[in-house]
Amino acid sequence: MKLLNYLLKGLNWVLLLTVILIFIFPFFWMITTAFKSFSETMMFPPKWIPDQWLWQNFVDAWQSGPFLHYYINSITVTVSILVLQFLTVIPASYAFARYRFKGDRFLFALIMITLMIPAQLIFLPVYLQMSSWGLIDSLASLIIPFASSAFGIFLIRQAFKQVPNELIEAARLDQASEWKIMWKIMVPYAKPTIITFALFSFITHWNDYFWPLVMTNSELSRTLPVGIARLRDIDSGASWNLVMAGNMLLVVPILVIFFLAQRHIIKAFVYTGVK
Amino acid sequence: MAQIQLKNVSKNFDGESVIERLNITIKDGSFTVLVGPSGCGKTTTLRMIAGLEEQSEGEIWIGDHNVSDISPGKRDVAMVFQNYALYPTMSVRENIEFGLTNRKIPKVERKELVYEIAEIVGLTPYLSKKPQQLSGGQRQRVALARAMVKKPKVFLMDEPLSNLDAKLRQQMRMELIQLHKRLGTTFIYVTHDQVEAMSMGEDVILMNKGKVVQQAGPMELYNEPNSMFVSQFVGMPPMNVMSIEDLVTYSEDSWSFQQQGVSYIGFRPEKIKLLKAPSTSGFCLNCEIINRETLGAEIIYQLKSQIGNIQGKSYLTPMVNEKKVYVEVEYSDLYYFDKDGNRISSIIRTEMKSTLTAAGEKTS
Numbered sequence: 001m002k003l004l005n006y007l008l009k010g011l012n013w014v015l016l017l018t019v020i021l022i023f024i025f026p027f028f029w030m031i032t033t034a035f036k037s038f039s040e041t042m043m044f045p046p047k048w049i050p051d052q053w054l055w056q057n058f059v060d061a062w063q064s065g066p067f068l069h070y071y072i073n074s075i076t077v078t079v080s081i082l083v084l085q086f087l088t089v090i091p092a093s094y095a096f097a098r099y100r101f102k103g104d105r106f107l108f109a110l111i112m113i114t115l116m117i118p119a120q121l122i123f124l125p126v127y128l129q130m131s132s133w134g135l136i137d138s139l140a141s142l143i144i145p146f147a148s149s150a151f152g153i154f155l156i157r158q159a160f161k162q163v164p165n166e167l168i169e170a171a172r173l174d175q176a177s178e179w180k181i182m183w184k185i186m187v188p189y190a191k192p193t194i195i196t197f198a199l200f201s202f203i204t205h206w207n208d209y210f211w212p213l214v215m216t217n218s219e220l221s222r223t224l225p226v227g228i229a230r231l232r233d234i235d236s237g238a239s240w241n242l243v244m245a246g247n248m249l250l251v252v253p254i255l256v257i258f259f260l261a262q263r264h265i266i267k268a269f270v271y272t273g274v275k
Numbered sequence: 276m277a278q279i280q281l282k283n284v285s286k287n288f289d290g291e292s293v294i295e296r297l298n299i300t301i302k303d304g305s306f307t308v309l310v311g312p313s314g315c316g317k318t319t320t321l322r323m324i325a326g327l328e329e330q331s332e333g334e335i336w337i338g339d340h341n342v343s344d345i346s347p348g349k350r351d352v353a354m355v356f357q358n359y360a361l362y363p364t365m366s367v368r369e370n371i372e373f374g375l376t377n378r379k380i381p382k383v384e385r386k387e388l389v390y391e392i393a394e395i396v397g398l399t400p401y402l403s404k405k406p407q408q409l410s411g412g413q414r415q416r417v418a419l420a421r422a423m424v425k426k427p428k429v430f431l432m433d434e435p436l437s438n439l440d441a442k443l444r445q446q447m448r449m450e451l452i453q454l455h456k457r458l459g460t461t462f463i464y465v466t467h468d469q470v471e472a473m474s475m476g477e478d479v480i481l482m483n484k485g486k487v488v489q490q491a492g493p494m495e496l497y498n499e500p501n502s503m504f505v506s507q508f509v510g511m512p513p514m515n516v517m518s519i520e521d522l523v524t525y526s527e528d529s530w531s532f533q534q535q536g537v538s539y540i541g542f543r544p545e546k547i548k549l550l551k552a553p554s555t556s557g558f559c560l561n562c563e564i565i566n567r568e569t570l571g572a573e574i575i576y577q578l579k580s581q582i583g584n585i586q587g588k589s590y591l592t593p594m595v596n597e598k599k600v601y602v603e604v605e606y607s608d609l610y611y612f613d614k615d616g617n618r619i620s621s622i623i624r625t626e627m628k629s630t631l632t633a634a635g636e637k638t639s
Contacts, residue, residue: 166360169327174374174425175348184373188364 030251034058034244041240057245061231064242067249069220070227073139077212077223078205080143082198089152090194094182096153097160098168108157115150123214130215141215142223146205152197159190192267199261203254224250277338277351277428277461278303279324284333286319286485293319294485297333301478306455306462308476312508313467316485318433321465325431326350337428348377353422354431358438359414361406367393367417368402374425392424412443419454432464436471448475469509473497481505503616506541512575512586514610516541521582538614544588546608549576549595554603560585562602567594578602 033041034057036050061067095101096108130141163186171181187194209225216222228246232238258265279301286294294316301307309317322328324335326347334343342350353374361370368389375385393399396416406414415435422430432451436444452475455462466472472479473493480490481504489501500506500514507513516539519532532540542558553559562585566577574594576587580602587602589595611619 164358164360166356166358167362169325169347170354170356170360170421171362171373172327172347173325173352173354174421175377176373177377180377185362185364191364 030244030247033240034248036241038239038241054241057241058249061242061245061249064231065227066219067224067227067246070222070224071249073222074206074224077139077142078202080139081146081205082201084143084147085149085152085201086194086198088148089156089197090187091182092148092153093156093160094186097157097163111150111153115154119210123211127214137216137218137221139221142212145211149197149201152201155197156190156193159193160186163189192264195261195264199258199265202257206254207250278336279429279461279463280334280336281320281324282334282336284320284323284330284335286316286323286328287331292485297485297487299480299487299490301461301463301480304459304461305478306452306464306476307478307480308472309463309465309480309482310467310469310472310476310508311482311488315482317465317467317482320482321354321431321433321463324429324463325352325354327354350429351427352429352431353425353427354433355418355422355435357434359406359418359435361414361417361421363406366403366405367398367409370406370417371420371424374421378425388424392420395423396420411439412447415439415447423454423458427460429461429463430458432462434466435464437466437468451475470511473509481508483508499618499620500610501618503539503541503612503618506610506612506618510543510545512544512588514541514543515585516612517582517585532611535619536613537611537619539612539616541610541612542604542608544575544586545590546604547587547589548603549587549589550601550603551597553601556603557606558604558609560602562600563598564595564600569594 032048032050035053035055036047036057037052037054040047040050092111096104126145127136130136130144135141135144167185167189168181171185176184207225208223209229212223212226216226219227228243228250231243231246279299281297281299284294284297285292297316297320299320309320311317319328323330324337326342326345330343334341336342337350337352362373365373371389371392372385375388380388389402390399393402396419398413398416398420401409401413401417406417409417415438418435435451436447439447448471451462451464464471464475472481473496476493478490479493479496481488481496483504489496489505491499496505496509500509503514503516507516518539519537522540548554548557550559553561560578560580560582562578562580564576565579565584568575568577573588573590574592576589576595578585578587578600585602613619
């Protein structure tokens with residue numbers, strides 16, 4: 001009996017470790033490759049740990065294109081999107097969660113349907129629209145199409161629905177305006193969900209490759225993912241060490257933010273409310 | 276300070292009538308309790324006074340203002356909710372202050388008011404805590420403080436004590452009564468618990484099925500119920516009620532009551548005497564004791580008679596151990612009701628001449 005227990009426990013460990021390895025390996029590979037020399041990346045059998053940790057790779061990657069520009073563009077685009085989404089998604093979620101008005105179900109269904117349409121399907125009409133406004137190759141063309149988010153409205157509406165009715169009634173009796181109820185009662189209550197959504201949105205747009213690739217064509221209006229992908233083409237061959245160094249530059253900000261927000265993300269899934 | 280009037284107020288939910296043509300006057304400065312079984316419309320009535328629920332018809336007056344179409348925040352009322360509805364993300368101070376901030380009261384004044392109220396309800400050490408960190412009783416106090424700080428004309432309370440344990444509830448009851456005395460403001464208190472209603476209310480409005488059954492002081496409600504419903508809602512255990520038709524078989528003159536329209540006869544469990552021999556001076560039933568609940572100072576007897584089960588209650592008297600007993604009730608303690616359950620008070624002192632026994636044998 002005891003032996004069986006140990007075996008099961010051992011098996012459990014092995015399984016968990018396997019899963020962890022599967023998830024960690026790409027990161028491990030990215031990090032080590034970023035420090036390898038070019039010849040080391042080509043070795044077979046592969047070299048797991050580089051002989052020398054070449055920080056120079058980062059410098060080379062950084063200097064291979066206008067990376068400062070990419071960074072600034074990426075930050076401008078994602079921050080603008082987040083701010084706009086915050087301003088549009090929260091009032092919409094509040095309305096859908098708490099008001100009954102004519103056509104509310106229809107409108108909500110319409111928003112939900114947009115969730116199911118892939119960007120690749122509609123980029124052409126959007127491109128034409130942007131082009132008619134003269135916004136192609138500008139940061140605006142990367143921001144405006146994402147000024148609101150159907151996913152965000154869905155997620156935050158659900159969170160707002162969890163707010164007990166009495167809280168809103170108490171606030172009404174306290175003479176709070178609807179605007180105030182929304183920002184002072186609903187938003188703090190749904191904070192973990194809102195932060196989770198912001199994080200999802202941030203990662204999506206920070207990593208977005210397709211949209212900037214389509215909408216922009218000059219170096220100076222491109223974002224990090226597009227810039228880094230171009231590292232592959234330098235010197236006509238794939239300098240994987242430089243590409244991975246570039247990827248590190250892309251991923252590090254996300255990791256930092258994720259670690260900062262981790263507490264809230266976990267809360268969003270376990271938050272139960274009033275009590 | 277305000278008298279509250281509901282004039283012909285009706286409320287429908289999805290076409291279903293919950294309250295029909297309700298007329299209530301709540302006296303200025305009174306502690307009025309709305310009580311009734313669940314679903315009787317008491318909470319809906321309270322919410323309509325607060326403005327959280329819109330009445331389908333009729334008018335609501337607070338003082339000399341018709342507030343029927345005024346938003347809740349502008350009615351000058353404060354409400355304490357059953358689950359307190361404290362803002363979970365705000366500290367105790369912010370919770371109390373929220374209503375003042377919305378009224379654009381200057382910061383200095385706000386601070387003073389919050390401090391003053393916190394002193395009264397004993398929350399000063401907890402001002403910067405979050406509601407989750409407080410005990411049930413403390414949360415209750417925060418809810419009260421939040422209502423009090425606005426100095427409203429009317430306090431509305433929706434079963435505010437039902438989430439507390441028995442001991443704390445008792446204590447808060449006393450505190451609420453004292454609070455009412457100190458403030459002198461109109462209190463409207465909703466509960467389904469008749470003990471709470473009787474112990475706290477100066478004026479009790481007993482509701483059933485969306486209608487007011489009786490509005491009176493607690494003692495009057497107990498002594499002079501206007502209907503069978505009231506007599507059985509108020510008092511613990513409820514009044515024993517028996518159909519006159521069952522009595523006719525055993526009592527010769529009960530038919531004469533029937534002639535006067537009496538359909539039911541009732542008496543309070545605490546008015547009975549348990550005798551070993553049949554009584555000659557009162558209404559008497561031959562019973563068998565089937566259960567005794569010994570609560571200490573009082574004993575509740577479950578009795579079986581030929582015309583159904585009745586309950587009896589005795590105070591500070593030795594337990595009756597006999598199996599068979601005679602239950603005696605003084606004639607003046609009998610209540611008479613017509614076929615619709617309305618009280619017939621005109622024959623309240625009439626004597627029922629003969630007594631009866633469960634076996635059907637007449638004793639004189």
